Amino acid sequence: MTTINDIAKMANVSRTTVSRVLNNNGYVSESARERVMKVVEATGYIPSVSAKSLRTKRSGVIGVILPKISTETASRVVGGINEVVAKEGFQILLTDTELNHEKEIEYIRLLHSRHVDGIILLATNVNDRLLNTIEDANLPFISLGQELPGVTSIVYDDYHASRDMTHMIIKKGHKKIAYIGVGEDDPAVGVLRKQGFIETIQEAGLEVEESWIRYGDFSIESGYESMKQIVEASPGNLPTAVFVVTDRMAVGAMEYLKEQGLRIPQDIAITGIGASVMSKYVSPSLTTIDYFNKEAGTMAAELLLEQLQDKNTKKKFLQNYRLIERDSV
Amino acid sequence: MTTINDIAKMANVSRTTVSRVLNNNGYVSESARERVMKVVEATGYIPSVSAKSLRTKRSGVIGVILPKISTETASRVVGGINEVVAKEGFQILLTDTELNHEKEIEYIRLLHSRHVDGIILLATNVNDRLLNTIEDANLPFISLGQELPGVTSIVYDDYHASRDMTHMIIKKGHKKIAYIGVGEDDPAVGVLRKQGFIETIQEAGLEVEESWIRYGDFSIESGYESMKQIVEASPGNLPTAVFVVTDRMAVGAMEYLKEQGLRIPQDIAITGIGASVMSKYVSPSLTTIDYFNKEAGTMAAELLLEQLQDKNTKKKFLQNYRLIERDSV
Numbered sequence: 001m002t003t004i005n006d007i008a009k010m011a012n013v014s015r016t017t018v019s020r021v022l023n024n025n026g027y028v029s030e031s032a033r034e035r036v037m038k039v040v041e042a043t044g045y046i047p048s049v050s051a052k053s054l055r056t057k058r059s060g061v062i063g064v065i066l067p068k069i070s071t072e073t074a075s076r077v078v079g080g081i082n083e084v085v086a087k088e089g090f091q092i093l094l095t096d097t098e099l100n101h102e103k104e105i106e107y108i109r110l111l112h113s114r115h116v117d118g119i120i121l122l123a124t125n126v127n128d129r130l131l132n133t134i135e136d137a138n139l140p141f142i143s144l145g146q147e148l149p150g151v152t153s154i155v156y157d158d159y160h161a162s163r164d165m166t167h168m169i170i171k172k173g174h175k176k177i178a179y180i181g182v183g184e185d186d187p188a189v190g191v192l193r194k195q196g197f198i199e200t201i202q203e204a205g206l207e208v209e210e211s212w213i214r215y216g217d218f219s220i221e222s223g224y225e226s227m228k229q230i231v232e233a234s235p236g237n238l239p240t241a242v243f244v245v246t247d248r249m250a251v252g253a254m255e256y257l258k259e260q261g262l263r264i265p266q267d268i269a270i271t272g273i274g275a276s277v278m279s280k281y282v283s284p285s286l287t288t289i290d291y292f293n294k295e296a297g298t299m300a301a302e303l304l305l306e307q308l309q310d311k312n313t314k315k316k317f318l319q320n321y322r323l324i325e326r327d328s329v
Numbered sequence: 330m331t332t333i334n335d336i337a338k339m340a341n342v343s344r345t346t347v348s349r350v351l352n353n354n355g356y357v358s359e360s361a362r363e364r365v366m367k368v369v370e371a372t373g374y375i376p377s378v379s380a381k382s383l384r385t386k387r388s389g390v391i392g393v394i395l396p397k398i399s400t401e402t403a404s405r406v407v408g409g410i411n412e413v414v415a416k417e418g419f420q421i422l423l424t425d426t427e428l429n430h431e432k433e434i435e436y437i438r439l440l441h442s443r444h445v446d447g448i449i450l451l452a453t454n455v456n457d458r459l460l461n462t463i464e465d466a467n468l469p470f471i472s473l474g475q476e477l478p479g480v481t482s483i484v485y486d487d488y489h490a491s492r493d494m495t496h497m498i499i500k501k502g503h504k505k506i507a508y509i510g511v512g513e514d515d516p517a518v519g520v521l522r523k524q525g526f527i528e529t530i531q532e533a534g535l536e537v538e539e540s541w542i543r544y545g546d547f548s549i550e551s552g553y554e555s556m557k558q559i560v561e562a563s564p565g566n567l568p569t570a571v572f573v574v575t576d577r578m579a580v581g582a583m584e585y586l587k588e589q590g591l592r593i594p595q596d597i598a599i600t601g602i603g604a605s606v607m608s609k610y611v612s613p614s615l616t617t618i619d620y621f622n623k624e625a626g627t628m629a630a631e632l633l634l635e636q637l638q639d640k641n642t643k644k645k646f647l648q649n650y651r652l653i654e655r656d657s658v
Contacts, residue, residue, distance in 0.1 A: 041458060061439065069407055069423065075398045078425060091439050094398065094423035096407060110390065110420050114443050129370060220606065251610055277549065281580055283612035 002045045010043070011035040062090050062304065063111030063119045065104060068218075069096045071248075072276045073293050074122060077144065080297025081120060088305060090117070099218070101125055101185075105133045112137045118304045120144060123153075125185050140307035142300045146188050147316055152303055154317045156291045158188045161321045162196025162243075165271055165289060169241050170204050172329055174269060177201060178212035178239035180226040180249055193245045193273065212239050216249045223252025231260065240268060241329070247272035247279045247288055254282060254328070269329040284327035291321050331374045339372070340364040390420050391633065392440030392448040394433060397547075398425045400577075401605045402622050403451060406473065409626025410449060417634060419446070428547070430454055430514075434462045441466045447633045452477060454514050469636035471629045475517050476645055481632055483625055483646045487517045490618045490650045491525025491572075494600055497616075498570050499533050501658055503598065506530060507541035507568035509555040509578055522574045522602065541568050545578045552581025560589065569597060570658070576601035576608045576617055583611060583657070598658040613656035620650050 004022075008015045013032050020028045021036040028036075039045070062085050066074040082092055093116060097103035104121065108130075111119055118140030126146055134141055134151055143153040169177055179197055184190040201208055211233035216222030223244060231238060244250035250272030254264055262268055264284055272279055275290035296319045303317070333351075337344045342361050349357045350365040357365075368374070391414050395403040411421055422445060426432035433450065437459075440448055447469030452459075455475055463470055463480055472482040498506055508526055513519040530537055540562035545551030552573060560567060573579035579601030583593055591597055593613055601608055604619035625648045632646070 041461060061443075069398050069404045078398055079427075082425070082427065091435065092424065093439075093443070094425060096411070096421065096423060098408075098411065106420065110422075114390075114422070132370060220610075255610065278607050278610060281549075281584065281607060282610050 002043045004045075007036065007039050007043065007045055011039045058117050058308075059115045060090055061093055061114070061116045062301075063093050063095065063107075063114070063116035065095050065097060065107045065111070065119065065121045067097055067099050067122055067124045069094070071218075073274060073291075076293035077122060077297035077300070080294035080299075081301040082297075083294075084298050084301035084305065097124075099124060101127065101130070105130055108133050108137050112139060118142075118308060120300045120304055121148075123148060126187055140304050142304050142307070144296060144300045146186075150314060152307065152314055152317075154296055154300055154303070154319055156188065156296070156319050157321055158192035159196040161273065161289045161291070161323075162193040162245075163200045164323050165273070165287075166197050166200035166243060168287075168323060168325070169243060169269065169271065169329060170200070170206070172241075172269065174241040175206055176212075176237075176239040176241070177206070177208065178214075178230050178242040179208060180214050180216055180223060180230075180242060180244040180253060182218060182245060182249075183215055189245055197243050209234070209239070216252075218246055218248060220248050220252035220255070223249030224256045225252075227253035227256040231256070231262075238262075238268065241265075242268060242270045244270060244272050247274040247276040247286060250286055250288075250328075251278055251282055254286070265327070265329050271329055275324055279324075279326075287326045287329045288324050289321050290324055291319060295319070331372045333374075336365065336368050336372065336374055340368040387446055387637075388444045389418060390422055390443070390445045391630075392436075392443070392445035393421055393423050394436045394440070394448065394450045395423060395425050396428050396451055396453045398423070400547075402603060402620075405622035406451060406626035406629070409623035409628075410630040411626075412623075413627050413630035413634065426453075428453065430456065430459070434459055437462045437466050441468060447471075447637060449473060449629045449633055450477075452482075455516055469633050471633050471636070473625060473629045475515075479643060481636065481643055481646075483629055483632070483648055485517065485620045485625070485648050486650055487521035488525040490602065490620070490652075491522040491574075492529045493652050494602070494616075494618060495526050495529035495572060497652060497654070498572060498598065498600065498658060499529070499535070501570075501598070503570040504535055505541075505566075505568045505570070506535070506537065507543075507559050507571040508537060509543050509545055509552060509559075509571060509573040509582060511547060511574060511578075512544055518574055526572050538563070538568070545581075547575055547577060549577050549581035549584070552578030553585045554581075556582035556585040560585070560591075567591075567597065570594075571597060571599045573599060573601050576603040576605040576615060579615055579617075579657075580607055580611055583615070594656070594658050600658055604653060608653075608655075616655045616658045617653050618650050619653055620648060624648070 004018050008018045017028055017032050018036050021033050095107040120142045123143045123146035141151055143151045147153045147155050181194050182190045212230050214226035214229050216226045250270055257268055272286045272288040275288050279286035279288045333347050337347045346357055346361055347365050350362050424436040449471045452472045452475035470480055472480045476482045476484050510523050511519045541559050543555035543558050545555045579599055586597055601615045601617040604617050608615035608617045
């Protein structure tokens with residue numbers, strides 16, 4: 001089997017130079033880099049990761065746990081993370097929990113067992129087993145999207161974003177406002193967004209019809225179904241606006257309204273959260289909240305790299321947002 | 330440090346039972362499983378992967394290399410893969426090359442060095458270094474989306490899908506048809522889709538205006554720009570239809586046409602490929618080709634699992650497709 005010493009000899013460079021090239025770490029002249037890569041390719045040499053880890057105490061890999069790879073939120077966050085860590089010579093391993101809480105725990109263990117240097121979790125819930133698993137892994141760790149006690153967390157300002165959106169709807173003259181949310185096991189999307197909505201409604205002296213509060217599962221179809229249930233529950237007394245906690249569910253809700261011949265926003269106004277690409281291209285374009293996901297990813301990566309130096313930075317960071325007013329309200 | 334023997338003792342089961350539970354592999358009674366998991370959680374035990382690999386010769390992990398996690402194609406394929414491998418107790422590690430060919434090679438090496446049992450590559454190009462890297466890795470390997478010589482490949486039928494779409498456009502009476510494609514370093518999307526389009530046009534005795542052939546980079550913005558160039562190149566002599574090789578670029582092209590006050594399909598008809606969720610919700614809804622990506626993922630996973638038994642199944646598989654006629658033509 002080819003060793004790093006063989007590569008060094010064949011490329012006529014030092015062992016350190018080979019290591020620098022392979023780890024993308026430290027200065028190497030362009031010509032030396034080329035020679036090394038040529039030999040590496042010719043021999044098909046694959047550095048032994050465990051040996052490398054033992055020497056450098058770093059594997060050069062960051063694990064990222066996503067709730068669902070198909071969401072744009074996830075891909076923008078990963079884009080932001082990658083921008084930061086790639087510059088430092090790190091690669092990324094992604095895992096997809098498909099919104100299964102159990103898999104968050106499994107994947108933390110898996111990534112740990114693959115010797116990643118740190119983990120960024122796009123968190124969807126908070127529970128003791130998750131917290132214990134994070135503690136046991138004892139790795140640099142960032143939670144993004146939920147506040148996890150004892151873990152450096154970057155959270156979106158769900159409560160105030162929802163308040164701002166609800167204010168805007170009320171300011172446009174709406175008094176009959178429906179709500180499409182998600183389950184309350186998701187503290188950020190399920191609890192905080194609802195709380196922001198409900199409290200703002202109540203402060204304005206309005207009431208929320210019980211049958212106008214529905215829950216989906218993040219999918220477009222569940223938005224469609226929730227909207228259908230709201231409309232069917234109130235023949236002759238429809239809401240004039242619907243606050244939806246995600247863009248995808250809002251798109252589903254819009255689809256149902258359009259099928260029913262209801263005009264958006266003239267008959268029913270609608271809002272989303274997330275600033276998805278689709279929100280811009282549906283018709284009418286969807287009023288939504290931009291959470292700057294890419295910047296959140298960048299911040300997560302920077303905090304993780306900081307932790308790689310010093311493990312004791314446990315803090316909570318609040319990510320900024322902006323309301324994008326479009327044509328659906 | 331806690332060992333597997335400690336876990337076995339504390340849970341009052343055999344070492345084999347602990348191993349079965351942790352590897353999700355072989356029969357274990359529900360009560361034994363619960364006891365083991367309770368101890369595993371209480372102790373924070375994380376099995377040593379290298380030791381495990383040495384014993385079972387399997388790491389239980391499949392590597393998947395995606396060109397871009399933000400595409401729906403990718404997420405559907407991963408969904409299909411996961412459905413199959415999860416049943417067999419495998420986990421998935423994803424990597425995202427961000428359409429960087431160099432990273433395909435880097436990630437094959439990375440996944441190999443992390444001891445995955447096999448790799449599924451959503452391929453975007455064919456080059457010798459890639460083929461050499463695959464050969465060197467010497468792992469069960471599936472290419473999806475491009476035919477790689479010597480590698481089990483599942484390919485979409487790009488040529489015939491493009492022919493069918495072009496036929497349909499011509500049958501609707503269009504004679505002046507523009508083309509928005511991608512670079513020819515992508516054999517499937519760049520070469521075969523173009524070939525299907527051009528040959529069908531020529532067989533129908535039509536010609537393609539040179540200035541109506543434009544290339545984007547898969548992004549919505551590049552579709553917008555390409556459409557703009559086509560329209561600006563031909564004042565007073567616009568095409569009546571545009572064949573676009575991806576849905577995302579088609580959505581961008583539609584956006585430009587709408588901004589210009591051109592009606593779709595009355596002034597200019599437009600088609601995409603990919604059956605993205607967005608294609609259904611843009612307005613007008615986009616006529617497109619569905620490649621059954623999830624089924625392709627399922628097939629890739631099944632072929633990979635077969636290879637895990639017997640490494641000598643090198644074949645090419647052609648994936649089916651269907652044309653979805655909507656309102657944009």
